[in-house]
Every structure is written in C-alpha cells, then in structure tokens.
Amino acid sequence: HPWQMFDSFPQEGSMIMDRAEGCYLVDIEGNSYLDSVGGLWCTNIGQGRDEMADAIADQVRKLAYASPFVDTTTVPAAQLASKLADLAPGSLNHVMFSCGGSTAIDSAYRLIQFYQNCRGLHDKKHVIARDGSYHGSTYVAMSIGGKKGDHPPEFDYKRDNIHHVSSPNYYHAPEFDNEAAFLDFLVDELEHKILEIGSDKVAAFFAEPIMGAGGVIVPPKGYHQRTHALCKKYGVLYVSDEVVTAFGRLGHWFASEEVFGIIPDIITCAKGLSSGYLPLGATIYSDEIHNIIGAQGEDRCFTNGYTYSGHPVCCVAALKNIEIMEREKIFNNAQSVGDYFGEQLKSLLDLPIVGEVRGYRLMQCVEFVASKETREDFPPPLDIGKVISDIADAKGLMVRPIGNLNVMSPPLI
Numbered sequence: 001h002p003w004q005m006f007d008s009f010p011q012e013g014s015m016i017m018d019r020a021e022g023c024y025l026v027d028i029e030g031n032s033y034l035d036s037v038g039g040l041w042c043t044n045i046g047q048g049r050d051e052m053a054d055a056i057a058d059q060v061r062k063l064a065y066a067s068p069f070v071d072t073t074t075v076p077a078a079q080l081a082s083k084l085a086d087l088a089p090g091s092l093n094h095v096m097f098s099c100g101g102s103t104a105i106d107s108a109y110r111l112i113q114f115y116q117n118c119r120g121l122h123d124k125k126h127v128i129a130r131d132g133s134y135h136g137s138t139y140v141a142m143s144i145g146g147k148k149g150d151h152p153p154e155f156d157y158k159r160d161n162i163h164h165v166s167s168p169n170y171y172h173a174p175e176f177d178n179e180a181a182f183l184d185f186l187v188d189e190l191e192h193k194i195l196e197i198g199s200d201k202v203a204a205f206f207a208e209p210i211m212g213a214g215g216v217i218v219p220p221k222g223y224h225q226r227t228h229a230l231c232k233k234y235g236v237l238y239v240s241d242e243v244v245t246a247f248g249r250l251g252h253w254f255a256s257e258e259v260f261g262i263i264p265d266i267i268t269c270a271k272g273l274s275s276g277y278l279p280l281g282a283t284i285y286s287d288e289i290h291n292i293i294g295a296q297g298e299d300r301c302f303t304n305g306y307t308y309s310g311h312p313v314c315c316v317a318a319l320k321n322i323e324i325m326e327r328e329k330i331f332n333n334a335q336s337v338g339d340y341f342g343e344q345l346k347s348l349l350d351l352p353i354v355g356e357v358r359g360y361r362l363m364q365c366v367e368f369v370a371s372k373e374t375r376e377d378f379p380p381p382l383d384i385g386k387v388i389s390d391i392a393d394a395k396g397l398m399v400r401p402i403g404n405l406n407v408m409s410p411p412l413i
C-alpha cells in the first residue's frame, strides 16, 4: 500500500472496496459511503458510467496498444493531445503523456533540463518549490515536494538543486497583521531565494494553484500573479501543477488562467483528465519551449517517455471523460454546488475544535485545532483527522484524514 504504516496496519487492516456508483462507494461488507474524497481527488465525473465502460471496451477490441515511440502514434493519443492543446491556456500547445501525476512532474523536470541545455545554460537547473507542497512520489517529484511528513529519514531525496520557500498558509502565519503583509513577505522571500541561488542558476518554480495534500492552501489574493511576474523577471519557468485543480475541480478546465489569471510555461495534469477510470497524466508546455528544443537542424532526440505514454485505451477514456464534462456542463455544477458546499462547510466553524474551513469550490478542507485562540494542534498521537474520519465512515461519509485535517474533493456531479 502507498503510505503504509507498518506498525498499525497489521492491527487495523484495510477497508476493501467492492463497487461504486456515481458518488457512492460500497465495501465488501455492503456498507455504502458518500465519497467526499472523490477517490483521491480524481473521480470527477462519478463512477460506474456505461458510456465510459463501452468506450474503453471498444478501444480494447479495436487496438489495445501500439508503440508511442519515435514516430508512431494512435488516433486517440493524437486526438487527445490536440484537445488538450485547445483547452490549455496561451501557447501551451505541446503535450507529453505519462502514466499519472508523478510522471508528469518527472517529465516536466526533465523537459526543463533539456531546454536549458539546448539554450547552452548548463548551470540553470535549480528549481524552487514550496514547503508543504505535494508533487508525487517518483524520486524527483518527492524531492520537489515539501511536505515534511512525506520525507521520512529512511528515504533519500535530491537536495543539490531543489530549494523550498514558505507555504502560502496565512492561517499559520500569525506574525503577520494582514494577508497583504503576508503576501509581501512571500514575494520578497521568493525573490531573495532566486537572487541567493543566482537568477542564472534558477530554472523553474513549481507550484500547485491551490496546494492539495499540503492542506488545501489557497494563497493570498494576488500571489499567483506576483510570483509569476517574478519568474518572468528572472527568466524562471513557471510550472503549474494542476494534477488536482484541472478538469473542473475549481469550475474550469484549468485553474491557472481562469481562476488565478496567469499563463504558466508548463502545466502538469492527471487525475480528473480521465476521472480515475484509467491512469493517465500529461505535461503540457509552450510553443516557446518547443521552438527551442525542437529547433530544426539540431539533430536532437528527446529520450523521455514510457511504454505506456499516450496509451490508446487511457486516451479514449480521457476523450470520453472530456466529452461527458462538456455535454453535461458538469463545470456549472462544480461552480454552483462548489460555492454552496464551501459556504455550508463554514457552518462547522461554530464547533470549538474547528479552527478553519478553507478551499475553493469542490476542493475544501476542515482544520481541527486544540485551541482556536492559539491555533495550536492537537497532539499528533491523537490523530484527530483520523478520529473524525473514522466517525464519519461509521455514518457513511468518507472524508480524507491528513494529520489534523479532513480534506474533501467530491465528484463534480
């Protein structure tokens, strides 16, 4: 099991799921749960759709696999790449497929190295990310991530060229009188970090539009534009990790431009891209990058990709998923129900143990505190998020415990 706790697992065992329909999961004992987690932020169109099963089965019968390498492709992969180029903002017109979010991040990292070497900027390879961020669990994705709890000492991490700045978590920045002052601090900190490393050495900044696994952290208003402007100023590529936020969770195909007003150089996505029906990730990048790496006459080979890059069955699932999202206007629902959900969750603030309710639309989180005044956490051994999620499970509601949080990201339906 990913994130297996070796001590408690033999006592507690697994919750074994058997079937699902729409927003509901049913375990092997027949207990039904409203899945407010959306699997792992991914079952956007809801489960059990015949149309998805039919599209997948038809593609398996027609062509289950063909090599994506060098100069071969399939119709679904080509159609999906074209569709993503249409949906993505700005000049993000080039798509590399991968097997999920971690490999999309890994590909972004390798793309950045390749790009800088093509430009002759062999020292410009450092990346900056944020404390508390989650970008996946390949070696490099986990090293870019900044969640302390995900960095146990038994694993090693790439440290030589990966740096972290503060999480934009205002709730836990009591030393600032207001959000604007906190924002100024965050922007200054990033600029200082770029200058400390040397702007000729910093290649990229990695950021989730809203930090997900790090606690649904919605940065102060203006954070994205100001950090993006800094990146432009110093020639630093902006990588927007939209593995959670894309495909409707915040009410749009992508959140970077439509919610936060920036056009990054690279967007990574996965999860809602196929609504969890099959594994798929994509790294979408700009014409500007492509024009450098793919310059004519350079005789280069971009040796990145996987046996299952652009797998035709996964791409068919994503195309059908996107078609359903468009036809059913699912994002309208994500917008109106998402706004309602956020408002209603705020009513929990009346409870003495609820310190903060935060998020945007269908990406929400409740933070529990031992004291509202000091914002002090409950002692970790209590595992308050798990205590509450166990109670919720018994009542037929799944919420995701992460430390002192319960995180919710329901299907968009």
Ligand code: PLP
Residues within 6 Å of the ligand: 040, 099, 100, 101, 102, 103, 105, 134, 135, 136, 137, 208, 212, 213, 241, 242, 243, 244, 270, 271
């Ligand atoms: N990036 C973000 C923002 C994520 O939340 C995740 C997974 O939760 C990943 C990357 C990694 O995706 P995957 O688990 O599909 O490899």
